[in-house]
Amino acid sequence: MRAYGFKSNGGPEVLEEIRVPTPAPGPGQVLIEVAYAGVNFAEVQHRRGEFGEPDGHGGYDVPGLEVSGTVVALGTGARGPAVGEQVAAYLPGFGGYAQFAVADRDFVRPVGPLPPAHAAGVPCVYPTAYGVLTDAGRLRHGETVLIHAAAGGVGSAAARIARALGAELVLGTVGSPEKAELAGALGYDALFAREGFADAVVEVTAGRGVDLVLDPVGGPVRRASLEVLAPFGRVVGYGDLGRHADWTADVWDLWKNSRSIAGYNIGDVARRSPATIGEHLSRALTALASGTLPYDPPTVVTSAEVAEVHRRFEAGGTRGKTVLRIGGPDAV
Known part of the structure; x- marks a missing residue:
């Protein structure tokens, strides 16, 4: 063949x-x-x-x-x-x-x-999107979600699934200005440039932060995502698009600030x-x-x-x- x-x-x-x-x-x-x-x-x-x-x-x-x-x-x-x-x-x-x-x-x-x-x-794409939102992310009705690589296959699916599952606010980041125009079509309330996204997220959530972050990028983006979490917020890592070196999260920082990190790998689940x-x-x-x-x-x-x-x-x-x-x- x-x-x-x-x-x-x-x-x-x-x-x-x-x-x-x-x-x-x-x-x-x-x-x-x-x-x-x-x-x-x-x-x-x-x-x-x-x-x-x-x-x-x-x-x-x-x-x-x-x-x-x-x-x-x-x-x-x-x-x-x-x-x-x-x-x-x-x-x-x-x-x-x-x-x-x-x-x-x-x-x-x-x-x-x-x-x-x-x-x-x-x-x-869709089992991954459902998995990061519901299995690893434990999304609940009325929560706020931030999705990195928002215009990609998983990001596009996750935005719509999150809304269908009852997310109140769905935010995203993109790697280029051209992709920001997709916000309305994909169901996002707002899209931000990935560079410096943290300040924009804090502003749009009136300082509260988000309940769930979906991150396939890794590196500095994953680190910064911890800083925009609301109380009991979760970051789900499910990829390494940026090909960054691995890093170690500080457990002290996690428990002192009521934060969590989870992982999702569809191959492992399979x-x-x-x-x-x-x-x-x-x-x-x-x-x-x-x-x-x-x-x-x-x-x-x-x-x-x-x-x-x-x-x-x-x-x-x-x-x-x-x-x-x-x-x-x-x-x-």
Whole structure:
């Protein structure tokens, strides 16, 4: 089958079109003919080598954490989706940039009336958004939320989910002035430049601060986020877009100021609580299909443009969700 992968870690130029064997579904797995594959920053990290060197078939790794497509075969004991059904799937072991992908049944759900291109951007982003808000963040009705990387895939989803869950004020930060214009469309009450955001947040909350901060950036942004917390406020770290060196929080500072730090990693949750991912995926697909959660059409590009998409991700030049058109009967 055709796929896009890399044999050595490096920049976007290491991605190339390759031929690899079509996978076979094992026990409890589903084989999907991929129509679209979502693009996520974790796939940039995968390519750069932050998860290790490539060790797949022929020495190649195939990125891709989420797909939509058609079920074409079931492994032993894989009950639920039927052959021929259109589904969306989360792939914690990657492999989505390919004509066919294997997914564990726990991470596969029918897309219903949701268009396949839209559904491809759901399985990684939306369970992450629900997870950081509800599982790690413990969001409660009437609270105030600050979302860093507000115009990205997770940020865009989290803003709307937070509002649907009863957040009273939803704020965000962005890395460029051009992205600030997205505030109203994405459901934010206000967006600020990430540089120097703390003063703006303190001002807009009349000095109280926010109850919950979602931070995939790390480094100085994470440190500053602690300073804008209301009493009993929480910072949830779920990424390191800024590639900053790690730092140690002062427990004395946390307990003296009634602050908390939590973490969320979808790969860890998939390993240790796979049902949680499946529940959030079902919840998201249902809410999007019914209109309970509004959604914007993703940016759809051809699979041949994958290297350029990765370049835009690294430069912070993307808005919302980008998906690759891979093929199959649904790719129209």
